[in-house]
Amino acid sequence: MLNLFGRSQSREVAKNRLRNVLAHDRADTSPEFMEHLRADVMRIVSEYVEVGGQGVDLQLQSVEDHVALVANIPVKQLRRRGRPGNN
Amino acid sequence: MGEVIVITSGKGGVGKTTTTANLGVALAQLGLKTCLVDADIGLRNLDVVLGLENRIVYDLVDVVEGFCRLRQALIRDKRLEGLNLLPAAQTKDKTSVTPEQMRTVTEELRQEFDYVLVDSPAGIEQGFKNAIAGADRALIVATPEVASVRDADRIIGLLEAAEIPPARLIVNRLRPGMVRKGDMMSVDDIVDILAIDLIGVVPEDELIVVTTNRGEPAALSHESRAGEAYRQIARRVRGEEVPFAEMDEPAGFFGRLRRIFGQA
Ligand SMILES: Nc1ncnc2c1ncn2[C@@H]1O[C@H](COP(=O)(O)OP(=O)(O)O)[C@@H](O)[C@H]1O
Ligand SMILES: [Mg+2]
Numbered sequence: 001m002l003n004l005f006g007r008s009q010s011r012e013v014a015k016n017r018l019r020n021v022l023a024h025d026r027a028d029t030s031p032e033f034m035e036h037l038r039a040d041v042m043r044i045v046s047e048y049v050e051v052g053g054q055g056v057d058l059q060l061q062s063v064e065d066h067v068a069l070v071a072n073i074p075v076k077q078l079r080r081r082g083r084p085g086n087n
Numbered sequence: 088m089g090e091v092i093v094i095t096s097g098k099g100g101v102g103k104t105t106t107t108a109n110l111g112v113a114l115a116q117l118g119l120k121t122c123l124v125d126a127d128i129g130l131r132n133l134d135v136v137l138g139l140e141n142r143i144v145y146d147l148v149d150v151v152e153g154f155c156r157l158r159q160a161l162i163r164d165k166r167l168e169g170l171n172l173l174p175a176a177q178t179k180d181k182t183s184v185t186p187e188q189m190r191t192v193t194e195e196l197r198q199e200f201d202y203v204l205v206d207s208p209a210g211i212e213q214g215f216k217n218a219i220a221g222a223d224r225a226l227i228v229a230t231p232e233v234a235s236v237r238d239a240d241r242i243i244g245l246l247e248a249a250e251i252p253p254a255r256l257i258v259n260r261l262r263p264g265m266v267r268k269g270d271m272m273s274v275d276d277i278v279d280i281l282a283i284d285l286i287g288v289v290p291e292d293e294l295i296v297v298t299t300n301r302g303e304p305a306a307l308s309h310e311s312r313a314g315e316a317y318r319q320i321a322r323r324v325r326g327e328e329v330p331f332a333e334m335d336e337p338a339g340f341f342g343r344l345r346r347i348f349g350q351a
Contacts (some may be wrong), residue, residue, distance in 0.1 A: 009269030014233050015276050021233070022240050022280065029244055 007065040016065045027060055034058060045073055052076035088195040089120070092204050092324070093222035093251075095257065098237030099209030101230045102259035105155070105295060105304075106207035108136045109314060110226075112306040113321035119201040120160065125175035126218040128184060134174045135267035138302020148176035151188040157195055166307065171200070175291040181213045186220035193221030202324070211245060213333065225254035226286060230262060231272040240281055255286035257320065262291045286319035288331065289313050313317075 027034050040057045053074035076084050094107045107123055114121040125133035128148065134140040134194040145160035150173070157173075164170035173196070176183065198204045207218035219225065225246050229239040239256070246254050258274050265271035278285050292313035305314035322329045 010277070011266070011272055013270045014231075014272050015280070018233050018236055018272075018280055021237055025237065025241060026244070075088065 017069050020062055023060055041073075042069065047079070049073075049078050049083075050076040088204055089164045089200045090224070091193045091197055091222050091285075092202065093126075093207055093219050093225045094204060094228060095207035095225055095242055095246075096235070097209065097211065097242040098229075098230045098235045101235050102228050102257075102289070103209075104132045104136050104206050105299065106226070106228050106257060106259065106289070106317070107133060107204050109306040109317035110321055110324070111137075111170055111202075112167060112170060112304045113314075113318045114202050114204075114324065115164075115167045116306070116318070117321055117325065118169065119202065119325070120169045120171075120199070121202045122171045122196050124173045124196070124198040124203060124205045124257055126184075126189070126205050126214065128178065128214065128217075129180050130208065131175035133206050135166065135302060135303060136299055137172060138191060139172050139174075140302070143174045146174045146176040146190070148179045148183045151184050152316075155344045156190065166303075170310065181208070181217065184217050186216050189217045190221040193327045200280060211241065215242075215245075219249055219251060222251055224252050226257055227254045227283070228257045228259050228283075229277065230259050231274075231277060236272070236277055236280060241268060243281060243283060253283060254283060255284045257287045258285070259289045259290060260291045261288055286323050287316055287329075289316040289320075 038056050038058050041058065042051065045051060045056065051073055055074075057072040059070050061070050094103050094110070104127070109265060111121050123133060123137070125131050125147070127133070131146075134143055142162050145155040147299045148159050149155045149158070150157050162172045162173065162174065173192075177208050193203055193205065203221075205218050207291050208214035227239050227242055227246075229235045233235055243254060256278065258277055261274065262271055266273045274285065274288050290312050292305065292311055293313035294305050295313050298308070298314075300313065305311035306317045308314060319329045319331075
């Protein structure tokens with residue numbers, strides 16, 4: 001992937017930049033998108049932990065050559081056993 | 088009853104008009120009655136690419152404003168039986184036609200033609216909304232560049248929101264040599280990222296420039312590689328399964344195509 005001069009080839013660079021920009025575009029152009037994702041993450045995580053504070057905080061972040069979905073989930077306490085119906 | 092297909096892209100200059108002209112020629116060559124609609128009001132282009140600019144009497148805006156009948160505005164291409172053009176107005180702006188009027192026009196055209204191809208203007212504003220208003224499906228043109236693929240993604244989202252069935256992708260101006268050297272995104276890369284089905288790959292071809300200069304679309308002659316690509320796309324548009332011609336792509340490309348065609 002690196003050429004003689006140690007530079008990555010422009011095809012790979014283009015792909016990474018595209019993935020990055022599209023992640024943000026898709027999240028931005030659909031306001032419900034992050035909201036739905038947040039609600040779903042909240043629902044699943046709540047099966048295992050009691051979420052505290054303001055609930056799930058989700059953000060798309062660009063990290064070097066990729067996009068990361070970063071979640072900050074304050075935990076009040078873990079449930080004794082995971083999965084619903086068990087508690 | 089014919090089908091209305093919009094050719095769109097978001098970004099300008101990626102080959103919508105070239106595609107509309109050549110796909111129209113190729114469909115007419117298959118014996119299908121085809122009408123090309125230039126929806127790029129104020130920046131009409133399709134007439135010139137087709138070499139029909141001297142025969143325009145009425146245009147799309149004249150039709151919707153009731154100055155003439157739809158039939159009177161159609162230009163029949165004398166070189167090719169079955170090929171017709173409904174030109175855009177050059178002096179008006181995009182707001183002189185509404186999506187509702189556009190739907191009425193395409194509805195009337197589909198009574199008479201097998202295929203109605205609508206050449207969309209660039210952008211996502213009124214002109215784009217007009218172009219997609221009467222469409223049954225969409226073909227998205229993108230070149231292997233970040234900005235073009237990015238805009239294509241936005242358009243795919245807008246078409247979904249407008250409840251037009253999943254669009255199919257034409258990758259235009261591919262340069263296989265650059266892909267091999269790692270300096271251009273491959274068809275596979277683009278299809279992966281956009282997650283839509285491919286309907287054709289058109290190589291970069293100098294003959295496109297030459298034939299556009301002359302007003303004789305490349306698909307009219309059999310010398311052009313791009314013209315051949317458009318003829319294949321025409322057959323896929325009408326539902327034939329046409330294997331993708333080799334474009335010096337890495338193996339992954341053909342693996343994917345075999346998957347699309349269920350041969351693997
Ligand atoms: N496959 C191709 N090979 C070479 N030149 C091309 C190709 N496709 C389009 N072009 C050129 O690119 C320019 C823009 O094309 P056009 O069809 O007018 O784009 P759009 O309608 O999307 O703005 C034109 O000059 C056209 O001749
Ligand atoms: Mg155009």
